[in-house]
Amino acid sequence: MSKVRLSSPIALMIENCRAGGVSDQVLLECLRSEDFRSLPPIGDGKMNFDKLLETANEIGNDWESAILNGYEFSFITITGIRKLLAAKYRKQLNQDYDQDDLVIKGLILQVDEIASLRELISRQWNVIEETEHDEQLKRVRIELKYQNS
Structure with missing residues (x-):
């Protein structure tokens, strides 16, 4: 079964809710x-849930399946990746990683975090393991898959 593809605003809303301590069940109840x-x-604190729900319904996003079974971003920019890293992994630009144009480098994540990040953004972005800190922590680089040379 393929994963639901969500627009960036909808996916980031889900991740921000999860990061804010909202359980998937509570989020589903609110959406329903x-x-x-x-x-x-x-x-x-400025998230407009009503507008996001309206947008998701217009696009035809399957909220329930995305929340319960996982999803991937249909499209995500480098700015969206920074927002995702902040919400889901608590990683901040210039503190936990650097950005050079369309490349994020020096990011240290746990092995399971690398796997979840790949599931979310791998349609457009490569998550490349560079060095190992220990068995569970690795330094990674994120770069756009398709670039004009």
Whole structure:
């Protein structure tokens, strides 16, 4: 079964909710009822859940399957990757990694985090293991798969 492909704003909303301590079950209940008042402030506190839900419904995103069975980004920019790294992995630009044009380098992740990142962004981006810190931590580089030379 292929994974649901989500637009960046929708996928980042899910990851921000998860990072904010919202369980998948609570998030699904809010989405089904279209009532987000029970959620704590998420991300910068300015997330417009109603607009995101409207957008997802217009696009035809399958929320439930994405949340329960996993998803991948249909398209994600380098800025979107930075937002994903901040929300899901608590990694910040210039603190935990550097960016050189369309390449993120010096990022240290656990082996399971590398696997989950690959599942999310591998349609467009390569996640390349560079060096090993120990059995569980590795330094990785993220680069665009297709670039004009």
